[in-house]
Amino acid sequence: MTGHPSALSSPPRRRWVVVTVFVVASLLLAEIIARAVEPSLPPPDQWPTTQTEAKADQIAQLAADGSPIDVVFLGSSVVVQGVDPVAFNKAAGDLTSYNAALDGASLRSVEVWARDVVFPNLDPKVVVIGITTRDMNDQGVSQQEFYRSLLASSGLETLGPKSGVTRLLNEITSLSALVRIRPFLRQPGTTLQHVLGQDEEVELLPGPFGAAPVDDRAFLYDSSESWRNFWRTRHFNDFIMGGQELSALHALITMAVEQERVVFLVEMPFHDDYLTVQPNGGAAVQRLHDVLASIDYGAAFGLIPLEDQYGSEAFRDPAHLNPTGAETLAAELAAYVSDSVPVSTLRTRAGIQP
Amino acid sequence: MPRAVAVDIRWYDVIFNSLEFVVFLPLVLIAYFRLRHKGQNLMLLIASYVFYGWWDYRFLALLAFSTFVDFAVGHYLGRTEDPKTRKRLLITSVVVNLAALGSFKYFNFFVDSAGAVLERLGLSANLPTLRIILPVGISFYTFQSMSYAFDVYRRRLEPARSPLDFALYVAYFPQLVAGPIERAQALLPQITRPRVRPTSSQVSSGLLLILIGLFKKVAIADVMAPIVESAFATPKANSSIALLVGLYAFALQIYGDFSGYTDIARGTSRLLGIELMENFSQPYLSRNITAFWRTWHISLSTWLYDYLYIPLGGNRKGRLATYRNLMIVMLLGGLWHGAAWTFVIWGGLHGIYLAIHRWRGKYVPRGYQGRFVLRRDIIPALATFHLVAFAWIFFRADSLSTAISYVQRLFQFRIAVPDPNSLILVAAAALAVVSIDLWQRNSGSHEVMLQWRPAWQGLAYASLLLAIVVFSGGPVTPFIYFQF
Numbered sequence: 001m002t003g004h005p006s007a008l009s010s011p012p013r014r015r016w017v018v019v020t021v022f023v024v025a026s027l028l029l030a031e032i033i034a035r036a037v038e039p040s041l042p043p044p045d046q047w048p049t050t051q052t053e054a055k056a057d058q059i060a061q062l063a064a065d066g067s068p069i070d071v072v073f074l075g076s077s078v079v080v081q082g083v084d085p086v087a088f089n090k091a092a093g094d095l096t097s098y099n100a101a102l103d104g105a106s107l108r109s110v111e112v113w114a115r116d117v118v119f120p121n122l123d124p125k126v127v128v129i130g131i132t133t134r135d136m137n138d139q140g141v142s143q144q145e146f147y148r149s150l151l152a153s154s155g156l157e158t159l160g161p162k163s164g165v166t167r168l169l170n171e172i173t174s175l176s177a178l179v180r181i182r183p184f185l186r187q188p189g190t191t192l193q194h195v196l197g198q199d200e201e202v203e204l205l206p207g208p209f210g211a212a213p214v215d216d217r218a219f220l221y222d223s224s225e226s227w228r229n230f231w232r233t234r235h236f237n238d239f240i241m242g243g244q245e246l247s248a249l250h251a252l253i254t255m256a257v258e259q260e261r262v263v264f265l266v267e268m269p270f271h272d273d274y275l276t277v278q279p280n281g282g283a284a285v286q287r288l289h290d291v292l293a294s295i296d297y298g299a300a301f302g303l304i305p306l307e308d309q310y311g312s313e314a315f316r317d318p319a320h321l322n323p324t325g326a327e328t329l330a331a332e333l334a335a336y337v338s339d340s341v342p343v344s345t346l347r348t349r350a351g352i353q354p
Numbered sequence: 355m356p357r358a359v360a361v362d363i364r365w366y367d368v369i370f371n372s373l374e375f376v377v378f379l380p381l382v383l384i385a386y387f388r389l390r391h392k393g394q395n396l397m398l399l400i401a402s403y404v405f406y407g408w409w410d411y412r413f414l415a416l417l418a419f420s421t422f423v424d425f426a427v428g429h430y431l432g433r434t435e436d437p438k439t440r441k442r443l444l445i446t447s448v449v450v451n452l453a454a455l456g457s458f459k460y461f462n463f464f465v466d467s468a469g470a471v472l473e474r475l476g477l478s479a480n481l482p483t484l485r486i487i488l489p490v491g492i493s494f495y496t497f498q499s500m501s502y503a504f505d506v507y508r509r510r511l512e513p514a515r516s517p518l519d520f521a522l523y524v525a526y527f528p529q530l531v532a533g534p535i536e537r538a539q540a541l542l543p544q545i546t547r548p549r550v551r552p553t554s555s556q557v558s559s560g561l562l563l564i565l566i567g568l569f570k571k572v573a574i575a576d577v578m579a580p581i582v583e584s585a586f587a588t589p590k591a592n593s594s595i596a597l598l599v600g601l602y603a604f605a606l607q608i609y610g611d612f613s614g615y616t617d618i619a620r621g622t623s624r625l626l627g628i629e630l631m632e633n634f635s636q637p638y639l640s641r642n643i644t645a646f647w648r649t650w651h652i653s654l655s656t657w658l659y660d661y662l663y664i665p666l667g668g669n670r671k672g673r674l675a676t677y678r679n680l681m682i683v684m685l686l687g688g689l690w691h692g693a694a695w696t697f698v699i700w701g702g703l704h705g706i707y708l709a710i711h712r713w714r715g716k717y718v719p720r721g722y723q724g725r726f727v728l729r730r731d732i733i734p735a736l737a738t739f740h741l742v743a744f745a746w747i748f749f750r751a752d753s754l755s756t757a758i759s760y761v762q763r764l765f766q767f768r769i770a771v772p773d774p775n776s777l778i779l780v781a782a783a784a785l786a787v788v789s790i791d792l793w794q795r796n797s798g799s800h801e802v803m804l805q806w807r808p809a810w811q812g813l814a815y816a817s818l819l820l821a822i823v824v825f826s827g828g829p830v831t832p833f834i835y836f837q838f
Contacts, residue, residue: 015808016558022812023819030820141588148580182824186577188782189774233591 034177042194044183046155048146051080051103054205056117056155062098063121071097071337072118073210074252075130076105078268081320082130085209087327091334098122099210106135106143107248109150114252116156119259126341127256128304128333129249130268131292132319133284134231136245139238143245154183214323222317223273231277231319239279241287250295257300262341265292265303269310269329273318304336370567370618370833378405379622386626391548395522398626402527406490413489416454421524423450424499425517428506432513440507447503451496458492459693491531493690497657499524502538504661511539519545526628528619532612532833534633534653541628549627556624559801563621565818566790566800570614571833573821574783578607581776586750589760593770597763599780604750605743606783609638611834612651617800632800636791638742641734643707646742654690658683669712676712681705691749696757700748707741786821 047053062069071092073083079101088097100118102109110129118124137143150156174180184191204213256263267289275281292303306329314325321329382401386394407414427447431440502523505511514520523542529535552560585592585600592600613634620630637650647655663683669676681702688701747764751757793802803814 018808019812019815022809023816026813026816027819030816141584141591144587145584148583178820178823185824187775188778189776192778193774233588237588237591 031176031178034181038177038181040195041181041184041191044154044180047153048149049103051206052113052150052153052155055100055102055210058206058210059098059100059117059121068096069098069122069124070095071126071128072114072122072124073097073099073101073128073130074110074114074118075101075268076110076132076135077101077103078132078134078270078319078321079130080206080210081212081316081322082268082326082329083128083333084211084323084326084330086207086211087330088334089209091331092338095126095334095338097209098124099206099212101130101210102146104142104146105150106137106140106147107131107245107252108143109147110135111248111252111255112147112150112156115255119256119261124261126262126264126337128264128266128337129252130266131249131288132268132270133239133241133278133288134235134319136241136249136288136291137236137238138240138243138245140235141237142234212323212326218316218322219324221312221315221322223271227317228277236278239284241284241291246291253295253297253301257297261300263297263301264337264340265295265301266306266333267292267303269306269314269321269325271310271312271315271318277318302340304333307332370571370615370622374408379625383625387551392518394549395518395545398527399518399522399525402522402525402530405527406525406530409490416458416489416492417495417525418521420451420454420496420499421521423447424503424524425514425520427503428513428520431503431506444503444507447500451500455492455496458489494533494535495524495530497654497690498535498538501535501657501661502542505538511542514538514542514546516546526623528623528626529630532615532619533651534616534619534631535657536630536653540631544628552625552627555804556627559804560621560624562801562803563617563624565621565815567614567617567619567621568822569818570610570617570787573818573825574610574786575607575614575834577779577825578603578610578783581780582607582750584776586752586756586760589756589763592763593768593772594764594766595769595772596776597760599772599776601743601747601764602784603776603780604746605638605739606780606787608746608749608834609634609787610783615833636795638739638787639731639735639791639795640738641731642738643704643711643741646738647704647708654687658687662686673713677709680708680712684708695754696748696751699754699757700745703745703748707745 045053047056071088073079073085080099080103083099083101085097085099089095100113100122102113105113114127134140134143184194204215207213253263253265270285275285278284280287295301295303309328310321310325314321314328316322316325378401382397385397385401389397403414403417406417424447427443431443434440434443502511502514502520506513514523519542522545523536523538526536526541526545581603582600585597585603589597616630616633620632623630631653633651633653635649635652637646640646640649663679666679666682667675668679682705684701684705685698686701687704688697688699691697691700747760748754748757751760794800796802797805799805803811806814
């Protein structure tokens with residue numbers, strides 16, 4: 001192959017003028033087409049999931065309204081389904097809570113989400129982190145996928161410090177419809193489905209205070225083989241505890257304590273069937289139990305012991321509570337948090353008079 | 355790509371696809387063309403050390419040490435005729451370079467492997483391991499530096515006179531961290547001699563190479579990355595079709611990533627008036643595995659050929675010795691990529707392919723004549739591609755067990771409708787890669803677009819730019835070969 005430039009004749013200036021004209025004309029044409037297509041497309045997602053999108057909006061709205069949120073719940077879908085913030089607020093009286101847990105998240109994602117979105121906007125005085133073995137698994141596929149997509153999300157990109165060059169580029173690119181619709185061009189199959197009206201089932205949006213939406217299947221206990229296969233291959237395809245996720249948990253607690261928040265950890269209830277989908281069965285649960293028991297961050301930190309009152313009727317599947325279970329747990333948490341951190345202490349700690 | 359030895363590249367490192375490089379390169383070019391030859395070389399050396407040190411300045415000492423040793427070896431080789439002394443000097447270069455590679459890259463691999471063997475024998479092993487970072491590009495610059503010592507020892511090359519020129523030869527930033535592994539015979543004279551200002555055709559072809567390289571990296575490799583990640587993270591959770599799509603995606607990813615890097619390196623260097631060798635020459639159009647290795651990572655395959663295969667006896671000592679030599683070269687070639695058994699198996703598979711091809715005795719001459727036709731070209735090229743792709747499973751998998759799961763699941767023929775996004779993106783990337791390669795092959799030039807009519811050129815550049823705009827904007831992804 002001869003690629004040496006000496007083999008090429010020197011192009012005359014006119015040639016390059018024509019080339020440049022064609023480049024500019026093609027780019028302009030692409031921009032015009034993008035502007036024509038843009039109105040028919042939905043607004044591009046800022047966050048990895050519809051639920052994250054909705055919760056980010058709710059949190060921003062709460063912050064804009066200046067609504068005080070005393071307690072936030074953090075965690076994965078187990079907390080989304082397992083803690084009913086409305087029931088908590090009723091049971092806790094003066095305390096207002098928000099369920100900021102995200103489906104698919106693990107502790108690495110929770111740390112980023114809390115640091116960049118939840119804490120700066122809601123400034124909660126109490127943080128309750130609900131944990132299961134799944135959330136502490138460094139090897140889980142779904143955990144890793146969610147973490148990567150969260151880091152890559154444009155919602156997160158817009159937060160945090162930016163260099164001058166990045167800000168300038170963001171400004172310039174925001175002028176172009178082509179840049180604005182590029183999330184759709186990166187997912188041609190999904191966009192095509194949307195254009196053809198074949199979108200997937202619409203996800204139910206969270207209710208007030210980030211409460212999980214109640215769907216038709218909420219009270220039908222599902223421990224089917226397909227559920228188990230899904231968990232074995234997606235959440236427990238391999239299992240390592242004690243690395244990145246545990247570090248993220250420590251970082252999250254440290255950050256919260258340094259910001260003068262009171263932190264509680266709670267080992268979320270699970271059905272006995274949950275043990276069957278884990279590579280190490282009960283050993284992993286015991287290890288989690290030991291790890292949580294060994295964490296100590298002093299007075300601003302506590303591990304919430306739960307009453308053993310969650311039978312089969314409280315679960316929608318082996319890992320998730322159903323609305324009845326979520327209400328029970330919320331009441332239990334409300335009682336514990338209220339007893340441990342009275343509202344007066346909370347408001348004083350934050351410099352706010354009760 | 356997750357590996358035990360993975361290199362941690364941050365978004366603010368000066369890499370070709372970072373904003374920092376957009377600032378770095380023009381500054382270098384402006385300063386470069388204001389200086390005379392000696393000043394240019396000194397400035398390029400400083401720029402190269404800044405480029406490398408931006409990642410981790412502590413490893414500059416290792417780079418300087420490797421440079422110093424090989425310059426000294428070359429210097430003394432030029433002063434002595436005594437065969438014993440010459441051999442000792444060569445051994446010094448080999449030992450120092452391989453010791454650096456061994457300690458940073460292979461120490462833990464050998465210790466872990468020894469521990470596993472001892473455990474199998476029923477002996478308890480508590481062997482020490484090191485927690486060390488793998489210096490970026492160490493395999494590239496040590497091999498480049500060693501090749502100089504070999505060539506001076508073989509009297510193919512006069513020793514470098516200027517330590518500055520030699521240091522620039524080892525550290526030259528466009529090719530420092532991921533090649534091509536340049537031979538001193540090709541690169542040193544270009545550094546030593548005063549250079550003329552690049553012509554407008556050199557500048558335009560250099561810029562075109564950079565544009566094509568960025569396209570391959572941003573619009574092909576980075577787009578394929580999540581599809582690959584999803585397939586290789588849990589092979590058991592995917593259907594056979596999804597794994598096949600993931601495998602094609604990785605074949606495209608690694609080609610786009612590495613050849614894209616090479617294009618940017620060559621284009622950047624051409625702007626400075628220095629030609630770097632071709633590292634890829636349409637490898638996926640190869641009609642057999644021997645042709646594949648003549649067109650894939652050419653600088654490494656020719657290095658292994660010249661400094662390993664030929665000294666081992668090449669094909670001069672009979673059939674069996676030839677097969678043995680091919681296996682040794684490919685196994686070590688695999689190990690060069692990384693300290694893991696998966697790389698050894700990848701190399702071993704290619705060794706077997708090459709030996710079988712040699713045994714069949716069918717050689718396809720270099721070069722290419724005529725148009726691509728079905729029986730002569732397309733079917734053999736597809737067969738070769740699939741053999742290469744199969745071996746990629748072991749190259750990409752983060753463990754042997756993952757690779758085995760991948761192969762098992764792939765051949766269970768479990769059919770399920772794959773993700774339409776992945777399917778469309780892989781098909782589009784394949785079309786783009788094959789189109790570019792066919793145009794380049796049929797024209798005999800990597801800068802074929804420069805020969806097109808202005809209107810077609812304009813459309814082609816606009817298409818490349820559009821693809822880069824559409825697929826850029828996410829987190830900066832480091833080049834795969836940085837970790838080697």
